[in-house]
Amino acid sequence: MTATSPPPILATEGVTKRFGGVVAVDGVSIGIQAGTVTGLIGPNGSGKSTLFRLVSGEIPPDSGRVLLRGEAVQGRGASEINRLGIGRTFQLSRLYPQMSALENLVAVTRAPAAVAQARAMDVLEFVGLTALADEYAANLSYGQQKLVEFARVLVNDPDVILLDEPFAGVNPAMEERIIDRVHDLRRAGKTFLITDHEMRLIMALCSRLVVLDHGELIADGTPQAVRADPKVIEAYFGS
């Protein structure tokens, strides 16, 4: 970092998480600037979702720190960290299938009841789902459900948004819609950390990639530099 760069909005400092004998996340330090889109990539089981869980407060690290706007927040718990401005989607859908798209948003919004519906409708409109607001989540296509998940994160207006495999199983039209909305939100100052195996989309969307392998950070740089990094090629294609 140069002397002139602002402090990162989000940082991890040496975060480590073990599950039994597995070191799922191993001493990872990353600083992320506000208003940027960073891709978190790595082979299956490399620790991406675990790092998301650590940053969003679902699980505490065994050691290391998570800093939001310079303040240590590890150990605060998921709901408080969410209130402080970190929102996330999940790799597998957590929508309530027997609630409508709108109700799924209203159920999590912290806006006062009088404005919760309007806030939820605004966000559904933003992602292009107004016409499906009253449809049960269970009746939506997989891609539409992914979009509702995305909308559900936005409803509380987090500053930092973690997306865990937003493109998995999503058709090209929906991919494009998610990408456009991420760009809109980045221009409005939001910060994204996105993990996905769809490398073409990650390369197109992110200005920076960080790469995990067996829980360790093995590369951090522009998509072009990371793609050409022998350590990354080895992690993906090595035996």
Ligand SMILES: Nc1ncnc2c1ncn2[C@@H]1O[C@H](COP(=O)(O)OP(=O)(O)OP(=O)(O)O)[C@@H](O)[C@H]1O
């Ligand atoms: N709750 C858990 N209990 C035990 N082991 C776990 C737990 N969660 C994750 N792991 C292990 O930690 C490692 C990292 O898993 P993680 O889910 O973070 O990987 P990932 O990079 O998100 O993988 P994928 O690309 O398949 O989603 C794996 O070895 C996994 O089996």
Ligand SMILES: [Mg+2]
């Ligand atoms: Mg994962």
